[in-house]
Every structure is written in C-alpha cells, then in structure tokens.
Amino acid sequence: MTALADLLGSNLVRTVLLGAALLGAISGMLGAFAVLRRQSLLGDALAHAALPGVCLGFLIAGARDLGSIMAGAFFTGALAALAMMLITRATRLKTDAALGIVLSVFFAIGVVLLTHLQAQGGAASAGLASFLFGQAAALLRSDLWIMGGVGLVALALVLGLWKEFKLVSFDADFARAQGFPVLVLEGILTVMVAMAIVVGLQLVGVVLMVALLIAPAAAARQWTRSLGAMVALSAAFGAASGMGGALISASVRGLATGPVVVLIATAVVVVSILLAPGRGVLWQARAARRARAQISDRRLLATLQGLAHAHDDAAYPVEQGMIGTALGAQPPATQLAKLERRGLIRPVTHPPETTPHWELTGKGHAAAAAPETDREAPQ
Amino acid sequence: MIAALFDSIPAMILLTGVLVGVSGALLGCFLVLRGNAMLTDAISHSIVFGIIVVWLLTRQLSGPVQLLGAAATGLLTVVLSEALARSRLVRMDAAIGLVFPALFAAGVILIALYARDVHIHVDTVLLGEIGFVWLHTVPVLGLEVPVAVATLSVVLALNLAFVLGLWKELKLASFDPGLAAALGFLPGVLHYAILTLTSVTAVAAFDAVGAILFIAFVIVPPATAYLLTRRLWLMVMLAVALSVAACVAGYGLALRWDVSIAGMMASMTGVWFALALLLAPERGLLAQAMRLRRQRVDHDCRALVAHLFTHYGTPQMAEENTLRALIHHLGWPEPRARAAILRAHDRALIERRAGLLTLRPKGIAEAEAIFGRRTE
Numbered sequence: 177m178t179a180l181a182d183l184l185g186s187n188l189v190r191t192v193l194l195g196a197a198l199l200g201a202i203s204g205m206l207g208a209f210a211v212l213r214r215q216s217l218l219g220d221a222l223a224h225a226a227l228p229g230v231c232l233g234f235l236i237a238g239a240r241d242l243g244s245i246m247a248g249a250f251f252t253g254a255l256a257a258l259a260m261m262l263i264t265r266a267t268r269l270k271t272d273a274a275l276g277i278v279l280s281v282f283f284a285i286g287v288v289l290l291t292h293l294q295a296q297g298g299a300a301s302a303g304l305a306s307f308l309f310g311q312a313a314a315l316l317r318s319d320l321w322i323m324g325g326v327g328l329v330a331l332a333l334v335l336g337l338w339k340e341f342k343l344v345s346f347d348a349d350f351a352r353a354q355g356f357p358v359l360v361l362e363g364i365l366t367v368m369v370a371m372a373i374v375v376g377l378q379l380v381g382v383v384l385m386v387a388l389l390i391a392p393a394a395a396a397r398q399w400t401r402s403l404g405a406m407v408a409l410s411a412a413f414g415a416a417s418g419m420g421g422a423l424i425s426a427s428v429r430g431l432a433t434g435p436v437v438v439l440i441a442t443a444v445v446v447v448s449i450l451l452a453p454g455r456g457v458l459w460q461a462r463a464a465r466r467a468r469a470q471i472s473d474r475r476l477l478a479t480l481q482g483l484a485h486a487h488d489d490a491a492y493p494v495e496q497g498m499i500g501t502a503l504g505a506q507p508p509a510t511q512l513a514k515l516e517r518r519g520l521i522r523p524v525t526h527p528p529e530t531t532p533h534w535e536l537t538g539k540g541h542a543a544a545a546a547p548e549t550d551r552e553a554p555q
Numbered sequence: 556m557i558a559a560l561f562d563s564i565p566a567m568i569l570l571t572g573v574l575v576g577v578s579g580a581l582l583g584c585f586l587v588l589r590g591n592a593m594l595t596d597a598i599s600h601s602i603v604f605g606i607i608v609v610w611l612l613t614r615q616l617s618g619p620v621q622l623l624g625a626a627a628t629g630l631l632t633v634v635l636s637e638a639l640a641r642s643r644l645v646r647m648d649a650a651i652g653l654v655f656p657a658l659f660a661a662g663v664i665l666i667a668l669y670a671r672d673v674h675i676h677v678d679t680v681l682l683g684e685i686g687f688v689w690l691h692t693v694p695v696l697g698l699e700v701p702v703a704v705a706t707l708s709v710v711l712a713l714n715l716a717f718v719l720g721l722w723k724e725l726k727l728a729s730f731d732p733g734l735a736a737a738l739g740f741l742p743g744v745l746h747y748a749i750l751t752l753t754s755v756t757a758v759a760a761f762d763a764v765g766a767i768l769f770i771a772f773v774i775v776p777p778a779t780a781y782l783l784t785r786r787l788w789l790m791v792m793l794a795v796a797l798s799v800a801a802c803v804a805g806y807g808l809a810l811r812w813d814v815s816i817a818g819m820m821a822s823m824t825g826v827w828f829a830l831a832l833l834l835a836p837e838r839g840l841l842a843q844a845m846r847l848r849r850q851r852v853d854h855d856c857r858a859l860v861a862h863l864f865t866h867y868g869t870p871q872m873a874e875e876n877t878l879r880a881l882i883h884h885l886g887w888p889e890p891r892a893r894a895a896i897l898r899a900h901d902r903a904l905i906e907r908r909a910g911l912l913t914l915r916p917k918g919i920a921e922a923e924a925i926f927g928r929r930t931e
Contacts, residue, residue: 266840267832270587272590273592277825281825383659384659430667432663438657449645
C-alpha cells in the first residue's frame with residue numbers, strides 16, 4: 177500500500193496518470209460516435225494508417241517531437257480516410273475490402289519508413305517503437321498541454337454541434353431531409369475519430385488504438401439509452417482504463433501500456449455486457465426465466481378454470497394427475513406450492529378419492545381471466 | 556542444382572514471400588468477393604495469442620500441432636465476434652473490433668512477460684523476419700529446407716487443393732449464398748472452411764511477414780484483380796500473378812533502400828492497387844473520367860443540334876445560329892462551346908456556311924430523332 181502511495185506521490189507518475197486519463201477520456205468520448213455510426217473498423221484502419229505519419233513526422237522534425245509526430249499521424253490518417261472514400265465510391269469493392277486495403281498498405285508503408293529510420297540509427301529512433309504499442313511512461317509534461325488542447329477542441333466541437341451529431345448518428349437520412357449538411361458533418365466526425373486516434377497513439381499505440389475507441393463506447397452503450405449519458409460514461413470508462421493501464425505497466429518492467437489498457441477496457445466491456453441492468457446477458461436470462469414461469473403459471477390456472485367451466489362448478493376439485501394430463505407434463509410441486517402461497521389455488525380433498533385435488537380460489541379465477549401483462553418484457 | 560537453390564539466401568527469401576503471397580491470394584479472392592475481408596484483419600491479429608499460448612504449452616514454435624493450435628485462435632475470434640453480434644448487444648463491426656484487440660493484447664502481454672528471451676520478439680509480431688527465414692531449416696529429402704518454406708509449401712498445397720477441388724461450390728457460395736444453401740452446398744461450412752484455412756495460412760506466414768502485413772497479401776492483390784476483370788478464374792490468376800510480382804519488386808527495392816523486405820513487398824501490392832485504380836480499362840478512374848468527358852461532349856452536341864434546328868428558318872436565325880449565341884444565350888463557357896462545335900463538325904452533323912452554323916442532313920436527322928417529328 178505504501179508502495180502505491182509512493183508511486184502516486186512521484187511527479188512523473190502524476191504526469192503519466194493525468195495524461196493517460198486525458199487520452200482515455202478523449203478517445204472514449206469520440207469513440208461513442210464511431211460506434212453508433214458503425215464505423216468502428218474505420219477507426220482500426222485510420223489507426224494503422226497513422227504509422228507512416230508518425231515516421232514522417234519524426235523524419236521531418238528529426239527528433240521525437242510530439243507536435244510534428246501528431247501532425248504527421250493526422251495527415252496520413254486523413255489521407256487514409258480520403259482513400260477509403262475514393263475506393264468505395266469509384267469502384268465496386270465493398271467497404272470491408274476498402275478498409276483492409278487502406279489498413280494494410282498504409283501500415284506496410286509505415287513499416288518501410290520505420291525500418292528506414294532504424295537503419296539510419298540514432299538513439300532517438302528507439303522512441304518510435306513506443307508508438308507501436310504505446311508507452312505512457314514516455315509522456316512529458318509539455319505533451320500534456322498539447323493533449324489538453326486537442327481535448328478542448330474536441331469537447332468544444334462535440335458540445336457545439338451536439339444536436340447535429342446526434343441526428344447524423346441516429347438518422348442521417350432524416351438529417352439530410354431537414355437540410356443539414358450531412359456530408360460535412362460526417363466529415364467532421366471522421367476527422368474527430370482521426371483526432372482521437374492521434375491523441376491516443378502515445379497511450380496505446382497504432383495497433384491497439386481501435387480497442388480504446390470501441391471498448392469504452394460499447395460498454396457505455398449497455399448501461400444507458402441516452403446519448404449524453406453514453407458519451408459521458410464512455411469518456412469515464414476510457415479515462416479509468418487509461419489510468420489503470422498506465423499504473424500497471426509502470427510497475428512491471430518491459431510491459432507496454434497499450435495491451436494493458438486494452439485488457440482493462442475489455443474487462444469493463446465483459447462486465448457491462450453481463451451485468452448492465454435491462455440489456456445485460458444475465459438480466460435478459462433472468463427476465464426470460466421469469467417470463468417462462470409466468471406463462472407456465474397462467475397455463476396451469478387456465479387449465480383449472482377450463483375444467484371448472486366444463487363442469488359448471490367454480491369450485492370444481494381437479495385431481496392433480498389430471499392437471500398433468502391436460503398440460504402434457506406433471507407440474508412441479510414447488511409451482512403448485514407457490515401458487516397456493518399466492519392464494520390463487522387451494523388443496524382440497526374429494527372423498528372417496530385419496531389423491532390430492534386442487535381448486536381455484538376466487539382470486540385465482542380473477543387471475544386466470546385477467547389480460548396478460550408484459551411488465552417483464554426484455555428491451 | 557536444387558541444393559544450390561536451397562542454399563541461396565535470396566532465393567529462399569523470395570520463395571518464402573511468393574509462397575505467402577500465392578497462398579494468401581488464393582483465399583483472399585473469395586474473402587474479398589464475400590465481403591469478409593475484415594475478418595482477415597481480426598484473424599491475423601488474434602493468432603498472436605494462439606502462437607504464444609501454444610509455445611508456452613509445448614515450447615515449440617513449428618509443427619503441425621502448433622500450426623493447428625494457433626490457427627484455432629483465429630477461428631475462435633470469428634466465432635466469438637459472430638456470437639457477440641448475434642446477442643445484438645453490439646453490432647458486428649464493433650464486435651470484431653472488441654474481440655481481436657483483446658486477444659492480440661493478451662498475446663503481446665504474454666510475450667512480454669514469459670517469452671522475452673525466445674525469438675518471438677514483439678517487433679517480430681509486427682514486422683516479420685523474412686530476412687532470417689533461412690536460419691531455421693529442416694531436412695526434407697536430404698535437402699536443408701527452411702522451416703518456413705516447408706510449412707508454407709504444405710499450406711499452399713492445402714489451399715490450392717481446397718480452391719481447385721471446391722471451385723464450383725466456392726463460386727456459387729460467393730455469388731449466391733441463398734441458391735448454394737437451397738442446392739445443399741452448405742455455404743456455412745464453406746465459410747468456416749475458408750476462415751480456418753486463412754487462420755492456418757496466417758500462422759504459417761507469421762514468422763515471415765508478421766501479423767499485420769499478412770493482411771496486405773490476402774486482400775490487396777485480389778482486390779486489385781477484382782478491378783481488372785469480371786471473370787472469377789481470371790481474377791484468381793491475376794491475383795496470384797500480382798502477388799508474385801509484388802514479392803519480386805518488393806525484394807529488389809528493399810535491398811536497394813535497406814528497409815523491411817516484408818514491408819516493401821506489402822507496399823508493392825498497394826502500388827499495384829493504386830495503378831489499377833487509376834488505369835484499369837473500363838473501370839479505372841482515368842477511364843471513368845474520359846467516359847464522362849466523352850458523354851458530356853456528346854450531350855452538348857445533341858443540345859447544339861437541337862438549338863440550331865429550333866431556330867432554323869426563323870428571323871432570329873442570323874443571331875442564334877452562331878458560336879456567340881452558344882456562349883451568351885446558352886451560358887456555355889467558350890471552350891465548351893468550341894469543343895461541342897468541333898465534335899459536331901467531326902461527326903458531319905453541322906457545317907459553317909456564310910458565317911452561320913448550319914445543320915447537314917445527318918444533323919437534321921438527329922434533331923428529328925430528338926424531337927420525334929418530321930419537318931413539313
């Protein structure tokens with residue numbers, strides 16, 4: 177515990193943590209829109225396409241200068257987005273093929289540039305490898321200002337164009353019919369995805385960037401149905417994953433930050449998918465079980481009522497075996513006991529027979545005749 | 556002679572590249588046609604996890620069990636993504652993007668923690684080590700053959716047998732899955748068979764080209780071939796030829812510039828694609844632009860003929876049937892008006908007579924066809 181306190185006390189660690197939280201929050205916020213617009217894999221392609229830009233920025237600046245590296249990454253990311261658009265519009269190739277082409281070719285060019293830089297040597301080029309898998313520990317205090325600036329721009333755009341982004345994300349056709357410049361808005365959103373990637377490179381690297389974009393948003397989507405809450409939650413998940421990843425990777429030697437961040441974010445997704453109220457897998461399973469039990473109860477009550485009607489006797493005692501014959505299977509004793517507890521049926525004797533018999537109570541008749549309620553319907 | 560071939564390092568590197576390219580392109584054609592290209596992305600990333608887990612369990616990197624074990628992760632990714640998408644909690648694209656980074660991240664962490672001393676280095680994962688394939692050899696028929704070459708040859712034979720043996724079924728399932736299912740060809744089984752072979756190929760190619768460059772070998776040459784032809788067999792042949800050419804050109808350039816060989820080979824597939832995108836006959840960007848231009852001039856020609864015909868014999872004829880009228884009355888820029896007149900002249904639709912543009916018999920016929928009536 178004291179080791180952790182020491183770790184948190186150090187200035188360097190505080191810088192790294194703050195940076196990681198900032199990067200995670202920006203990526204999470206912008207990723208929410210990418211996921212809603214089904215452009216998750218575009219993020220993957222743009223992230224891989226940032227590699228040649230990182231190398232170019234390095235080549236031009238001649239050193240590990242975050243500003244020029246980010247500019248380079250942004251440039252090639254934008255180029256990749258344009259290439260995507262050109263390929264899908266001008267050829268018969270489908271989107272997935274266009275994504276694959278852009279991703280792999282840009283990455284290959286990046287690899288060529290990277291090995292070119294490494295062949296030229298210089299200790300500085302070693303820092304480049306940290307952009308492959310991320311190295312939060314390499315964050316400098318001056319880098320925080322750049323990232324804070326990018327984050328502010330992104331936040332201002334999201335808040336300023338909130339209504340437009342919402343409309344384009346959920347119903348682009350309606351937005352077009354209302355006269356919104358949909359193409360421009362989609363362009364801005366794509367640019368912002370590229371921005372999120374550029375910012376996140378330092379933390380998770382080009383290869384795993386897609387996970388920081390998608391995972392927080394996919395997790396947030398499970399907990400809420402409102403866009404505002406989803407974006408906020410997504411940013412929070414992103415920040416938490418970033419900080420957790422930075423802490424763990426800083427305390428284990430030789431561990432890159434990116435994979436750790438991604439595994440934490442994935443764990444958040446798994447928990448959300450299982451537990452989120454309403455949508456979660458466990459909740460759905462519970463709702464389905466309840467619905468099955470409810471249907472089974474109603475069938476039993478309806479059987480008893482049907483037999484009562486047939487015999488023109490509201491208190492007709494039905495032999496337990498007959499219920500089983502009518503339903504096709506003997507009802508479990510627990511189900512009968514539960515219905516008895518709820519005051520819907522009661523056990524009666526019917527001498528000279530010694531087998532158990534059941535009759536509907538007045539409340540039971542009302543329940544059997546009541547229209548079906550679907551309170552528990554899953555969303 | 557053959558022994559000399561296997562002793563030659565450049566030949567072995569080139570052969571490895573060609574084997575990766577050809578086995579990838581064979582499967583890639585069907586992946587691209589079926590719209591599954593991004594599953595290659597998912598598979599090739601996530602096999603990293605399989606490779607390291609299999610290594611931790613068996614302490615061996617190559618061998619049939621290792622190959623299949625690692626390839627199982629690729630298939631697992633696809634099955635998990637599809638199950639996640641079927642739960643309707645996340646969409647398919649996000650499902651793919653959630654599963655493979657998680658497996659890839661787990662693989663990278665395992666490598667960093669437990670395998671730092673082995674030759675699986677994190678850089679290898681991304682870049683491949685095609686330059687060093689000749690270091691690890693196995694004896695085959697008395698020859699020292701690089702392990703990668705031996706493995707990839709088996710994989711290529713497997714892929715070739717699959718594609719040739721199930722040609723008709725693959726063709727049908729790619730173009731009309733509904734009909735294939737109705738005829739009892741089990742397109743679902745074929746789908747998983749292709750993805751299994753893709754995983755096996757990705758694992759076999761991993762040492763040589765790494766996890767990500769493999770995607771270029773699978774997707775880009777088939778996509779390029781797709782731009783060039785509409786025939787499946789020609790597409791497959793072209794894809795294979797393009798990847799061989801990319802390997803040869805990439806190897807040469809990589810030596811010259813002293814850069815990653817695998818990276819340069821993959822970049823060359825991108826160069827072929829860019830060239831095809833620009834220059835493909837009929838569907839290339841250049842051909843599209845030229846067709847558009849020709850259609851525009853032809854349309855202007857028709858407008859010109861209609862214009863002249865409308866004013867023929869009217870009092871305004873002297874004013875209307877001139878180049879100036881096209882510019883001022885129709886609002887055409889002068890180059891456009893001149894181009895239309897020249898084209899109409901070339902097609903013997905009009906002639907210049909006494910300073911006026913006049914229709915020739917062919918032009919009158921065209922105008923009548925446009926207006927759908929005959930002159931009195």
